[in-house]
Amino acid sequence: MCIRDSCPRGAGRSYGDEALLDSQVLLDVSAMNRILEFDEEKALVTVEAGARLIDIYEQVHYRNLTLPSSPTESHSTVSGAISANVNGKDAWRQGSFAHQVVRLSMLTADGEVLEIDRSHELFDVVVSGIGLTGIILDATLQLKPIPSPYLMVHRYPAANVDALLETMDKVEQSYDLAVVWMDAYARGDKTGRSVIHAGTWIEDDATEAQRKELLAAGYERLDKHRRLGLGLHEAFGPLLSLALYAQRPMLKVFNWLYYVMNRFGERNGPSSNTELFLRFSFEASFTVPPAHLVCGARGYTVQLTFPKSQAREAIVELMGICQSSPSPPVTTILRAHKADDGLLSFSEDGYSLNFEFHPKKYNEVESRKAIDRIIDATAKRGGKIHLAKDQVMTPEQFARIYPRHTELLEYKRRLDPEDLFTSDLARRVGLTPS
Ligand SMILES: Cc1cc2nc3c(=O)[nH]c(=O)nc-3n(C[C@H](O)[C@H](O)[C@H](O)COP(=O)(O)OP(=O)(O)OC[C@H]3O[C@@H](n4cnc5c(N)ncnc54)[C@H](O)[C@@H]3O)c2cc1C
Incomplete structure (x- = not known):
């Protein structure tokens, strides 16, 4: 050769x-x-x-x-x-x-x-x-x-897609970072139910030496979390994979609880805390073991964009496709974007949705049909599929x-x-x- x-x-x-x-x-x-x-x-x-x-x-x-x-x-x-x-x-x-x-x-x-x-x-x-x-x-x-390595993070629960888009409009004007956890299992007038996590940089009066020490501890904590995540996966991974055979009822309850907890967390305003940017931005990649371990050999991620002007109909359509799939996504994350000129850029004046799918052997073909419908729904709106996360697109x-x-x-x-x-x-x- x-x-x-x-x-x-x-x-x-x-x-x-x-x-x-x-x-x-x-x-x-x-x-x-x-x-x-x-x-x-x-x-x-x-x-x-x-x-x-x-x-x-x-x-x-x-x-x-x-x-x-x-x-x-x-x-x-x-x-x-x-x-x-x-x-x-x-x-x-x-x-x-x-x-x-x-x-x-x-x-x-x-x-x-x-x-x-x-x-x-x-x-x-x-x-x-x-x-x-x-x-x-x-x-x-x-x-x-x-101003400092700290963010003030607010959490806004949104009851459905309309509340989500209305809140995102405000968040995009006044925050520096945001990520939205979305419940892909919520239906009817609850479609698009989500929790928006929005962060703003804040002042802190620590000296440079104190910040250095604090951040060193932050990196160490992230590394500890990585070891913990891998350890937990090693101990309970097979159990988790088994549990995912009941993913629909399990994730329905989990997602509902997450939303309700955040709803009750609101007292006189959104629940909030200060947090290191390192944690807000990178924690998930440390704590959650690599996707191939969590999702198994058949698991994959699809991240797609759609324009802001069509956000409502895109979210409703995509959630409908997800729910019709025999294996709806395990996680669904929304982000806001802006367009750029890279020839193969994953960018858009709009939003992206990131799905993690975990199909089973017996429903692989049907699951794939749902992915094709998701790709079609993206293409018809001029959206993009993130190549860094793709493993399914055909040449056409x-x-x-x-x-x-x-x-x-x-x-x-x-x-x-x-x-x-x-x-x-x-x-x-x-x-x-x-
Ligand atoms: C847990 C997790 C979370 C993630 N979160 C995000 C996210 O929030 N946003 C996002 O956009 N992506 C995300 N990704 C995807 C990841 O950030 C990208 O795939 C990134 O490109 C990986 O960087 P890498 O150095 O590992 O590149 P590789 O995976 O090694 O390569 C990526 C591409 O870059 C090319 N390349 C690498 N080095 C060179 C070089 N020196 N010259 C020319 N070409 C080169 C490769 O050929 C390949 O096409 C995530 C991935 C994981 C696993």
Whole structure:
């Protein structure tokens, strides 16, 4: 066998096959992880491709700086975050990760190193370009000053889709970060029942040294939670998988309880607490074991967008499809976004819904039909499916969802006509220059 094709890979935290290439070469950049330069005054940091987001936080957060658009998975590398143009809980304010990229350098298939800034014609090709145009070597990122590493977090229960959208309108105007837990099992006039978690940066009078100490304890706690999550999974994972055979009644009760608890938590206003950003943003990726462990070999995630102008009908339709599936989603999360120009960007002036599905062997075919209906419902509204989380799209579905892939292919024919850089995902959805 001649090994020629290769796939750039950061930390391998994509859910699907975006950073995989069966029987070929993975170009793992995770050891290229140095912070090359930090300019505190201008809030700029230059890092090698494999630096992880959490490593950047360790260097800058205690100085009251943050890296906007950080995904929940803080172990993602900078090059993985750029190539997948990931998003955070601040996506409607800060946009996707590309918004923070000032410049980057990229090694092309013919050995040339290109310097690409925001005005370069390749900028919107490389960000969101899922590693198909070359290997990102380093990047400079714009950090954002914050008053402290703390957030004030409010929780707003919403009885249905109308209450949800009305509250989100207000949240988007006055908060910095938000994430919505949604009950995909609520029906009728309760469709879209949710709890909105909204955070605002707040002042704190700790000194820099105190913040450093406090955050070190915060990282340690997150690591402890990771070990706890994995330990619990090891002890009770098989039981949980078994329990998921009764997921419909179980999650109906769980979701209802979660909503009711938050409803009762409201006394003279929404329930609230102060919390480290680290916890608000990253806790879930530490505590919840990797999806393949929780959801099993057949589990998968689908994250899709829809425009704000069609939010109500999109949510009602998507919840209806989920409920008609033999295995409705185990978790459903909504986020607000804003659009950008990356050719394969997962972005939208609107919202995204992230579903975690856990189909069983006996209902796999029927479950897949529901996914196809979800993809159709997304395509008809011009929405996107997040490639970093996809493992199901067909070439036909991909072409409908990402019509600008033809532009990416034109650049690829110029930069990498031999298709040196590819991935299982690129091959699955037909993203090859020939
Ligand atoms: C628990 C969990 C939570 C998550 N939460 C979010 C979230 O909130 N928001 C979100 O948007 N995503 C989220 N993700 C997805 C994850 O953040 C992205 O998939 C991210 O791209 C992973 O980074 P990585 O370094 O692991 O990249 P990899 O998975 O290794 O690679 C991702 C892509 O980048 C390319 N690539 C990597 N390095 C290079 C390079 N040096 N040059 C060129 N191309 C390169 C790869 O070829 C691939 O196409 C989550 C994932 C998990 C597991």
